[in-house]
Amino acid sequence: MYDLFVLGQLMDESMSGYLMRQILQQIVGRQRKISFGMIYPLFKRLHEAGYITLDDQTDKRSKKIATITDRGRTRFQELMMQEVPLNPNLEFTYSIKFRNFHQIKPDLRQKILQEYKDYLLASQEDLRRQVIDIKKIPISAPDLKNAEWVISLKKVQMEAALQWVDSSLNEFVK
Numbered sequence: 001m002y003d004l005f006v007l008g009q010l011m012d013e014s015m016s017g018y019l020m021r022q023i024l025q026q027i028v029g030r031q032r033k034i035s036f037g038m039i040y041p042l043f044k045r046l047h048e049a050g051y052i053t054l055d056d057q058t059d060k061r062s063k064k065i066a067t068i069t070d071r072g073r074t075r076f077q078e079l080m081m082q083e084v085p086l087n088p089n090l091e092f093t094y095s096i097k098f099r100n101f102h103q104i105k106p107d108l109r110q111k112i113l114q115e116y117k118d119y120l121l122a123s124q125e126d127l128r129r130q131v132i133d134i135k136k137i138p139i140s141a142p143d144l145k146n147a148e149w150v151i152s153l154k155k156v157q158m159e160a161a162l163q164w165v166d167s168s169l170n171e172f173v174k
Contacts, residue, residue, distance in 0.1 A: 001093045002042055003051075007076040008100040010052060010068035017043055017064060027099075028092070040064075051075050080104055083115060090119070110169065117165045124158045127151055 005027075009020060017039045025034040043066055046052045051072030054064045068076070080100065084093045094116050101109050134147050 001089050001096065002038075003046065004076070004079040004093070004100075005096045006042060006046060006066070007051060007068060007072050007079065008096065008103065010066055011073065011076060011100070011103045014065050014067040016057075017066070020066070027095070046072070049075075076100075076103070080108060080112070084119075086119075113165055113169050117162065117169075120158055120162050120165065124155070124162070127154055127158065 002024075005024060006020060009015065009023060017036060020043075021034050021036060021039045024039070028034060043052065043054060043064065046066075047054045049071075050069060052066045052068055054066055057063055057065050080097060080103075084090055084097070094112075097112050101112075104112075131148065131151055134144065134151075139147070
């Protein structure tokens with residue numbers, strides 16, 4: 001997930017770890033803390049794999065500037081083509097892929113959006129089953145009411161996401 005983010009950012013321009021951290025922190029928001037202790041080892045690993053070069057640049061301070069290599073460009077495309085696994089980072093991984101749509105061809109955009117839509121439809125079906133199953137559990141009436149209320153929020157969010165995907169399929173596939 002972070003490999004894809006870094007390689008995607010470097011597809012546009014070379015940058016320092018400091019700038020990379022700032023951009024990533026802006027994307028993840030306050031939910032996660034992005035440290036230099038995460039960025040620089042990631043840079044080192046990507047460099048050792050041959051995906052990026054690291055060049056020392058000295059202005060007022062010494063800094064390493066990361067630049068994507070041809071091998072890194074190939075790896076970026078491979079990561080963009082991979083299906084996103086079901087895990088807690090799924091939404092974040094899709095958001096990284098969506099941020100890189102300007103780097104990929106329309107057919108891959110369509111594939112990614114369709115995979116996301118399939119995930120949303122499956123999640124929508126899970127919510128439908130959850131409404132049925134929760135009534136089979138012996139919980140108090142107030143707990144049941146609150147559970148159904150929360151599920152209704154998730155349904156609204158799911159519908160909005162599905163509308164967004166359908167709109168995006170029309171827009172980005174052109």
